[in-house]
Amino acid sequence: MKPDKILLDHGSGGRTSHDLITGLMLPLFDNPVLNQLHDGAVLTVGNHRIAFSTDSYVVDPIFFPGGNIGNLAVNGTVNDLAMCGASPLGLSAGLIIEEGFPVRDLEIILNRMAKSARIAGVYIVTGDTKVVPKGAADRIFINTSGIGLIPDGVDIGAHRVCPGDQILLSGTIADHGMTILTQREGLTFDHPIQSDTVCLNHLVQEMLAVDPDIHVLRDPTRGGLGTALNEIAGQSRMGIQIFEDRIPVRNEVAGLCELLGFDPLYVANEGKLIAFLRPEHAIDILEAVKQNAAGKDACIIGEVISGHPGRVLMQTRIGGTRIVDMLTGEQLPRIC
């Protein structure tokens, strides 16, 4: 049944989000670029291909171990462009600020944005600031949009998926989501966890230098690894097989997930990517990824199989096989 009110779950990045987008937005905005539902749109300008992406950040709390809403917003859009294979050309920053927000906090956030942009090697070239009366927004929301240039010869997308493709994951999962959750709940630990927010554009360029023919790149943010793999399986109509014991999860994070009843497969990441690689180059790319600090825990977690189109199967630690479905139900609102 179609709900008559917007639910938190419509923003989860999982199935209900997907239904809102495909049921309401795609028919209205129908066009060949949007319909690809990639992290970024790809537009052609002369002989060049430009990636274009947008994300709004509403994370709560706005400050957390590993950063704040500012570097999250910059890294997030840089990464969306990187998932198209693009190097960023410029970012925009659109701020919506609640009246009374401390200028000192704004300075800290903007500083972190500027620093992250420097690390990613991109300028924030245009912006907009709106202030709304007290109570009309919760402190600060930041939209970042960005454009990037896709190198010649690079063609990344679910249409490229082939049976036998090796699936690389660049590191541990669920760090960002569990950090936000523990901050929100005021939980403290002996071994504090922190968000993995980081820009991935340099890592992607290093991967493309090994083999420009990478088939798919995706950053498993909202909805986590499970949702991202399901999107790719659905869009490519291919089957995906992964192995639970190969998926790296920090001990502290795994413990927290178990304690609080979260499946790390569906918890958000902000500095990880999955890549679908031609088998003959997979090991070389994996070695390159491990050289980068953002990819030191990378591993091959599975492959594309010829059966089970549209499905993600996981061989569990105890040897059984489980279907990894799309996330249903909001896990964590305002996670990014």
Next chain:
Amino acid sequence: MKPDKILLDHGSGGRTSHDLITGLMLPLFDNPVLNQLHDGAVLTVGNHRIAFSTDSYVVDPIFFPGGNIGNLAVNGTVNDLAMCGASPLGLSAGLIIEEGFPVRDLEIILNRMAKSARIAGVYIVTGDTKVVPKGAADRIFINTSGIGLIPDGVDIGAHRVCPGDQILLSGTIADHGMTILTQREGLTFDHPIQSDTVCLNHLVQEMLAVDPDIHVLRDPTRGGLGTALNEIAGQSRMGIQIFEDRIPVRNEVAGLCELLGFDPLYVANEGKLIAFLRPEHAIDILEAVKQNAAGKDACIIGEVISGHPGRVLMQTRIGGTRIVDMLTGEQLPRIC
């Protein structure tokens, strides 16, 4: 004195906004593109110049005579691109929706976005939807960003301003701002006023067809005509002279402004532009503008003078001269 909290006035588009941008943001984000402070950034890709712009819309009420937050958001970003002389290549839409928002209202808004995009001749190619818990945002905020292609030979910006340039205004001022205000206050009239929100990209291309050497284009949105002219005067270090009796204001709007104590020079417009034109082509361009429904009330309201650098002078209806300063103090929060 530097305030320690963000004030509504920081989002007014007037002097306090300007101080926040130049005092806090520009030093942090320092780069040659942003520093131009145009409505859109201009980036070079190969032999092409790409305009890139962003705006967040937080208008209250979200539905008003003349449209809703949806067409406002599409037209606003199309117009920011058009003010660089660019034809739009693609738009992004970033929605922040409050939990519980009626799906029916969302459909109406998205419909209006889609319709406006069709009229402007642009696709919405990428998007993002976030839902925040009830009370964390007031109904819906929309960010639109866009990229556009600047034709060869077009070079628009405050650096082009020359003494003698004729200043064209494309129509009546203050319609949008006074419409929002009257809606918010629940005022009703025999002759209802409505927002002027409309896309200006086709009008701009018609102007460039007459003379590609237009010096400046600017849409006087937040802060109104007075603020836009002051920005151009300040950036170009040139003097501007305008004539009050040439500035078209609808009778109903002028009456409302007088009644409620607003100066129409500082009230927002969402479908008007000002253009700085070479004198030898000004009349031809004016004639072309008047052929377009969006420019039927256009007129030449003044010119660039060699004295008074950085100042905007207005010859009043009664023959005196008044300095038109930048807006200080928030007139209307959440006007766009």
